Amino acid sequence: MDEAKAIKAKVARLAKGQPPRVLDLFAGCGGISLGFQGAGFRIDAAVELDSLAALTHATNFHGGLEPDLFAKHALARDITKLEPDELVGELGLGSIESAFDVVVGGPPCQAYARVGRAKLREVADHPSAYKVDPRGNLYLRYLHFVRAAKPLAILMENVPDVLNYGGHNVMGEVAEALQALGYRVRYSLINSAFHGVPQMRDRVFLIALHESLGSDVRFPKAVRHMVLPPGYGGTRSVALRLVDLFGGDSFEEADHGSPDLPGPVEAREAIGDLPPITAHLKGLLKRGARRLDEAVPYPKKAKLGEYATLMRTWPGFEASPDGLRDHVIRYLPRDAAIFREMPSGGEYPAAHATAVRLWQERIAQLKAETGRPVAQSERDRLYRAMVPPYPVGTFPNRWWKLRPDFPVRTLMAHIGKDTYSHIHYDSAQARVISVREAARLQSFPDGFRFSGTMNPAYRQIGNAVPPLMARRLAEAIMEALQKAAAPRSTQRDAVAAE
Template sequence: MRQVKGNIIAQKLARLMSGGQPRVLDLFAGCGGISLGFQAAGFRIDAAVEIDEIAARTHAMNFHKGLASDAFERHAKPRDITAMEPEEITAELGLGPVDEAFDVIVGGPPCQAYARVGRAKLRDVADHPSAFKVDPRGNLYLRYIHYVKATKPLAILVENVPDVLNYGGHNVMGEIAEVLTDLGYVARYSLINTAFHGVPQMRDRVFLMAVHKDLGTSIEFPKASRHMTLPPGYNGTRSVALKLVDLFAEGHFVEADHGNPDMDAPVTCEEALGDLPPITLHLEGKLRRGARRFDQPVPYPSRKKLPEYARRMRNWRDFEAPEDGLRDHVIRYLPRDAAIFREMPNGAEYPIAHVTAVRLWEQHIRSLEKSGKRVSGAEKQRLYRAMVPPYPVGSFPNRWWKLRPDFPSRTLLAHIGKDTYSHIHYDSKQARVISVREAARLQSFPDGFVFCGTMNPAYRQIGNAVPPLMAERLAAQIKIALDRAISGRMLAGTVVAAE
């Protein structure tokens, strides 16, 4: 075979051809949902950029835990992407020249930042030689693109909420695809619900994948592994999001595969959570208010046969369940609401919860009066305030929701860092909201994944994350594209000198 000295893309391919692992830079990394999925698919997580101090430390604790103290602290350092250049990161971490350091860039810039771009299309703004300086606080997509330009990756993954397809009159993901095309990439994006890919959660997200055109290959989205009919609310949200997507003329959008009725049903909440230890301390008067840490292991209950999903969460390579028991299995102290949680039917929302609370209050008043006690009007009002949630029924219909054991969960959001009423456990005997570890299970984080901080920050990190199982499925498709490019080069008889 003949040797040809090529450009940086060819040199990176040559490194992979010689057996090197694809190296990932995770931007807006959070606690590491995307990183975990890519690691599971055979990629190496070399660096991450995350501004939140607790999430950055969580990421380091899980992906760089074997390093010496000084090296670990460099990875655990929070980094502001608006204030840090790509070459500063590679220099700090000892990763060499910035354009040689990474093979893949992944991440999800916050959608809200796009508002700062104004009415101009992203590709017009991005063409400016100092585009990211237009407003470095807000134009985080421009920073993402700036990092792409500097690091010259072979492949790219971008993730965001469905609103990114119809944000202030812009299809932001379509415009990102246009910019990446201008930079020499073949880009495709799709609106995917994770329930079709083995995650026990109905979570709609937009994913863009791109590969450099010099690879001589294209990128394909994974086929559905499960099938379901989404509830009507999800279809309405998807219709609004897709309003600005030109399904015929654009060329970048790919309709997601939804499988067929002959396929397996989605992973249910029971399959995801049913093997975990019950929590009843709050019913026994042994739970108090305050921040809770995760230093108390809880033994798994004995169970002869585990669902496939539970086995994966316990046996994820390098993140196996701790031998001494489950960590992070802690809940919020909500003494007023346990009786409501118990009486609510599965699948019920806040209006039913409110009706249930009023019924319990009425029953309590009748019980007091039947016992011979005289209950004044003022006392009835006091008891009402103590027993019935104060939120207007019409204003927050989705604020509360009780899981269905036979169905996937609704979307987990960062808001669970403030309250967890959106995910009330389906087991009425436990009469509680889901624990931190149960939130992690619904998001497909394995039991051996460690969260830094106390309960509320852990909930928030989980709600913000990309489900690792979904990331793994996307990473597998990128790996296929890279392997296809390597095979093509080998068949052509060309070896590129990697310098």
């Protein structure tokens, strides 16, 4: 089927009221998919290399299928070894040209090589050009699937560094390649805190609409307002250094709203209604992998704000009457006293200073109890047991205690390693955030289930696009698609009325 005929058939399908069908590439556990589903799209297929993330995606979006077909959706797939027609053949979706209306996804940033415009134009002209590069640049594979699927709309997401990677504005080069394929393209650096996510998360989003739709790309307006901390401004400046705001570039400044908008969703509003965790303070928590299948009752008198209510009532992912799942934490016995004593908003230098003070107080206590100085060997042993070993001047933001009255910092996949970057603001609980709290801070609703044990779940969450941010973008794309399909629908109704 040629491109014009494929595009026309897809628009005609939408004009009949059918939901747009999504292919999610580099899907992870499904943050983008969840946002698009929430905006009225249908998630028909996903490609994800990580087996647990692929299982999470299938469980949440294809859990009602018969076992054999579910297993095909849950299968981890390597996009560098998968052809588009193979994917639709395995899933029984017909031809690749007619199967999907929208392609979404975020190729991993670490896969970027210094390819440049010439290679991207080559990909646009020749569907097998990516094979020239034996490293299999993953965003070239993304373009390969776009060329094969001929979607009406595209969403691409990535970290701010994609705007300035080795002297290349990679997202700008991708925009040029998509323009060569017949799309109108815009991209923007957006912070999710301006769209109702309780997290200051800067990411680059690209939206492309097929030019035959006649629709201009529009990004959603901010619904919240805040002044970002100074560190975010510096990072954004470096990322935007290669963006040409005055030439033919497709970059668009993000809307940050005005001070008359509501303030950002705070950490306390996002997770304050969840059950407290104190078992570790009573010696009831042991080291080892923690499963995610135990349900914990919600507090009976918790006051629910707008955000917590959404997390409990997201259509299709409502809170279970059995209680909250995935509410488990990492075992960090050395650090509970530090977590309790360090100030909200404190970073690693504050944590280290707190630990040293606690160590000094312990030495003084032992001296008072024994009436004699503490031996140097015992002082050294206690220091090693009580004070974290990391240099104070290196990675000061390695630790951070949440502020209850402020959005949290960016959740990253690294929370699967230690979670020190997100210490709970409640000193009485003296702990890092749980898996479910991480999910809440990413805007995953309480009914969304994660596969695997605690560490893989943290990693899946940190890697995801916040579903609420994805939904805001999906709503803008849906509006464009409905506008393009409306004239055809109106014309058909007029003919039927004659």
